[in-house]
Amino acid sequence: MxxxxxxxxxxxxxxxxxxxxEQQPIFAFVxxxxxxxxxxxxxxxxxxxxxxLIRSLSKKANINEMYLETILQIIGISYIAxxxxxxxxxxxxxxxxxxxxxAGKIFIIVLAVPILTAVVETILNFLPQ
Amino acid sequence: xxxxxxVLFQIAGIGIIVAMxxxxxxxxxxxxxxxxxxxxxxxxxLIFVVNSISDFFQQIKSVxxxxx
Numbered sequence: 525m526x527x528x529x530x531x532x533x534x535x536x537x538x539x540x541x542x543x544x545x546e547q548q549p550i551f552a553f554v555x556x557x558x559x560x561x562x563x564x565x566x567x568x569x570x571x572x573x574x575x576x577l578i579r580s581l582s583k584k585a586n587i588n589e590m591y592l593e594t595i596l597q598i599i600g601i602s603y604i605a606x607x608x609x610x611x612x613x614x615x616x617x618x619x620x621x622x623x624x625x626x627a628g629k630i631f632i633i634v635l636a637v638p639i640l641t642a643v644v645e646t647i648l649n650f651l652p653q
Numbered sequence: 654x655x656x657x658x659x660v661l662f663q664i665a666g667i668g669i670i671v672a673m674x675x676x677x678x679x680x681x682x683x684x685x686x687x688x689x690x691x692x693x694x695x696x697x698x699l700i701f702v703v704n705s706i707s708d709f710f711q712q713i714k715s716v717x718x719x720x721x
Contacts, residue, residue: 533658540665547675550695551668554702555661561709562657572716593718600717604710 530566534559553615560607594639598632605631664701667694 537559545552575596582592605628609621671694678687 533661536658537661540661544665544668544672547672548668548691548694551664551671551698554698555664555668557702558661558664558705561705562660564709565657565712568712568716575716596717600713603717604713 526566530563533562556614557611560611564607591639594635598635601628601631601635604628660705664698667698670694 537555541552541555544555579592582589605624609624609628612618612624613621671691674690674694675687678684678690
């Protein structure tokens, strides 16, 4: 099963990190980055399957394509921001991690603005003038 | 699956070798060469990591339909 491979790679990587940490802390951090990247490549197939399923369902229910695009971009931005902030936290730079998270939140809000306006407009149309 | 795990071992191997070179050169009394050796080792690994991170972000962009 894939989960077993993921866990073994994570354990092996943590052992390597501890091995290399005293002499060369930079290499230890490089190994953590690479483990994060490798573990992502394991889950990429299932993520694409789920996204294709969602897209086909949204086509059947003829939901506007723009909403799905925005949702996927928001998920992507949140994943990258979380990945970056966790890595910088690992390296010990908590303040930089907080900045990354703040930037991620702001970009998500910016992306969500068109959806918010659409929702508000539909609500206003319901109200009798 | 094994080529990814091999990558981790390569990086760890480079790190250990650079650490050994560093200590050996320090014992021999050549401080600057030790610094150069670790710097070169670091640069090699940095190039490799930058490539893998760019592939990683390219993959995310293709999956999450980024246009921006």
